[in-house]
Amino acid sequence: MKEIVKVQGLQKKFGKFKALRDVSFTVNAGEVIGFIGPNGAGKSTTIRTLLGIINRDAGEAKIFGKDVWHDSLEIHKRISYVPGDVALWGSLTGGEIIDLFIKLHGGGDKSKRDYLIKRFELDPKKKAKGYSKGNRQKVGLIAALSVDSDLYIFDEPTSGLDPLMEAVFQEEVEKIKRAGKAILLSSHILSEVERLADKVVIIRQGKVVETGTLEELRHLTRSTVTMVTEGDVARMASVNGVHDFKQTGNQATFSADNAFINDILSEAAKLGVKKFESVPPTLEDLFMRHYEV
Ligand SMILES: Nc1ncnc2c1ncn2[C@@H]1O[C@H](COP(=O)(O)OP(=O)(O)OP(=O)(O)O)[C@@H](O)[C@H]1O
CATH class of the missing domain: 3.40.50.300 (P-loop containing nucleotide triphosphate hydrolases)
Structure with missing residues (x-):
């Protein structure tokens, strides 16, 4: 170019x-x-x-x-x-x-x-x-x-x-x-x-x-994951790459490091996934991340 x-x-x-x-x-x-x-x-x-x-x-x-x-x-x-x-x-x-x-x-x-x-x-x-x-x-x-x-x-x-x-x-x-x-x-x-x-x-x-x-x-930053499982979703809290874990009933929301997405998915699969949503960060999220540190 x-x-x-x-x-x-x-x-x-x-x-x-x-x-x-x-x-x-x-x-x-x-x-x-x-x-x-x-x-x-x-x-x-x-x-x-x-x-x-x-x-x-x-x-x-x-x-x-x-x-x-x-x-x-x-x-x-x-x-x-x-x-x-x-x-x-x-x-x-x-x-x-x-x-x-x-x-x-x-x-x-x-x-x-x-x-x-x-x-x-x-x-x-x-x-x-x-x-x-x-x-x-x-x-x-x-x-x-x-x-x-x-x-x-x-x-x-x-x-x-x-x-x-x-x-x-x-x-x-x-x-x-x-x-x-x-x-x-x-x-x-x-x-x-x-x-x-x-x-x-x-x-x-x-x-x-x-x-x-x-x-x-985006790859350097975390996506926001929302998931619902049949098993105890609390087990996701200790998986590598899971941050800011919050739970309401059997629904969990957390931010996920892209580098660990494989670990996260395999652990989730063991729990029987009923819903899994992953939202990549917007440019605004990326921008804020740079200025908050
Ligand atoms: N002629 C000048 N004399 C002294 N300081 C200056 C001069 N021009 C810019 N600065 C300073 O240099 C820094 C960078 O300014 P600049 O205008 O390039 O920022 P900016 O990223 O364009 O900001 P903004 O988004 O507010 O427009 C600021 O601290 C500004 O006060």
Whole structure:
């Protein structure tokens, strides 16, 4: 797969404060990377470094094989970026601003622009100073999606959008992904990341603490099992890999280590299983697990 973004051992200090201590990940063509972490973890600092807005203190950061700081002008011709709070020129209309953004990028597809204005239900004739937060986001998204870029960087792109518009955004991202584009998506809306991302990069205190597909990350975590048996279900409590065991009558609920699922199933079979349900962790569960420790 073609490597579009490569970040290796990125570090950045603001005065004495280390905002980025060790950030490494890659984004390939046709791939959506979900970049998640709590407030202040370093997501926007990483993105601002990639955009060449700030320079790093150490590490490597490349887009299209080029250095993000030295070759930023060249890189920018092929990327679209939408921040979490799109700033607009208040006296221009939304439509004029979209056209300006498209022109600054070197041109875009007018029919795509019109299609997106309809999809996002934006009134392009209104002056930007009259727009709500959600409408300002729409202007940024429409402009970014109207141009043909090879890399799309979204930093909390749907903040302020209602769920219907969030869904429109997700559909449009799926389309650009299918077209082979690379997408870096930083978002607090974990259901959005869960739906779109091929891989997730979890950052905490300036350090990447986990990278992998959702399936890989799920494998590291416990599933929630609910089971009912004919025999005494209490015997499950002492099986390897069973945690947080709770029992009501002959029904038990516990979290199960995936590595021990075989032991758990064979012990359960001895008891005569009447019901067995195993629910894998959601991205939210995985995320909470990283921040509770
Ligand atoms: N220009 C700056 N000067 C000083 N400190 C900064 C600067 N920019 C960011 N920081 C600090 O660096 C840390 C990382 O900030 P960053 O904005 O990258 O976090 P984030 O993960 O994007 O958080 P959020 O989810 O809240 O947007 C924070 O502690 C922030 O206060």
